[in-house]
Amino acid sequence: MSDTVAENLTQVLGEIEACRTAALRPAEAVTLVAVSKQQPEARIREALEAGHRVFGENRVQEAAGRWPDLRGDWPGVKLHLIGPLQSNKSADAVALFDVIETLDREKIARTIAAEMEKQDRRPDCLIQVNTGLEPQKAGIAPEDVGDFVAFCREDLGLPLQGLMCIPPLEEEPAMHFAMLADLAEANDLAQLSMGMSGDYQTAIKFGATHVRVGTAVFGARA
Numbered sequence: 549m550s551d552t553v554a555e556n557l558t559q560v561l562g563e564i565e566a567c568r569t570a571a572l573r574p575a576e577a578v579t580l581v582a583v584s585k586q587q588p589e590a591r592i593r594e595a596l597e598a599g600h601r602v603f604g605e606n607r608v609q610e611a612a613g614r615w616p617d618l619r620g621d622w623p624g625v626k627l628h629l630i631g632p633l634q635s636n637k638s639a640d641a642v643a644l645f646d647v648i649e650t651l652d653r654e655k656i657a658r659t660i661a662a663e664m665e666k667q668d669r670r671p672d673c674l675i676q677v678n679t680g681l682e683p684q685k686a687g688i689a690p691e692d693v694g695d696f697v698a699f700c701r702e703d704l705g706l707p708l709q710g711l712m713c714i715p716p717l718e719e720e721p722a723m724h725f726a727m728l729a730d731l732a733e734a735n736d737l738a739q740l741s742m743g744m745s746g747d748y749q750t751a752i753k754f755g756a757t758h759v760r761v762g763t764a765v766f767g768a769r770a
């Protein structure tokens with residue numbers, strides 16, 4: 549990996565483009581969400597200076613500490629929440645993020661819906677799916693996705709756009725990406741957030757519309 553964030557960005561965007569073309573997917577089909585969690589602000593500024601605008605953070609508090617200022621300097625930023633949501637942070641999450649990728653239980657979906665109403669602000673929502681049924685990992689079990697989609701859409705009226713997953717570390721990610729793509733299609737959802745530094749090329753083959761890449765863009769985290 550090269551030293552500068554700008555060079556890394558060019559490299560990753562080129563790789564995304566090559567995979568997209570190889571998979572015969574249309575232009576603009578894949579968005580790079582640059583995961584800036586636990587990265588020094590100087591590196592984030594390098595990415596902004598290089599023209600990148602879509603970022604992912606996994607902690608509401610960390611994001612709230614720096615993005616309001618960064619946004620003031622660089623208009624057009626889109627922020628994705630990719631980490632677990634807690635009820636007591638949902639007001640901040642709705643106020644700050646443009647996409648909430650981690651709806652993972654009824655209670656939090658209700659709280660987010662109520663906050664959207666209150667703030668009159670409607671970030672796009674994705675449901676996190678626990679494709680590997682890992683007990684330590686958040687997410688809706690694959691067999692419950694249909695019911696949870698209906699609950700979010702019909703009962704809560706959430707602006708639901710897609711699904712996201714984090715495959716088990718020790719397994720071949722392809723089968724998890726394929727499963728997520730099938731679930732999205734079955735539920736008429738267009739967006740698929742899947743793939744990280746180690747496996748985003750594979751995720752693009754299986755239809756990822758958003759890849760969440762941290763280390764390959766910014767270098768190792770602190």
Ligand SMILES: *Cc1c(COP(=O)(O)O)cnc(C)c1O
Binds near residue numbers: 606760762764
């Ligand atoms: C940290 C994180 C990423 C980025 O991981 P890298 O391996 O650094 O690319 C992607 N998705 C989620 C949910 C994360 O927490």
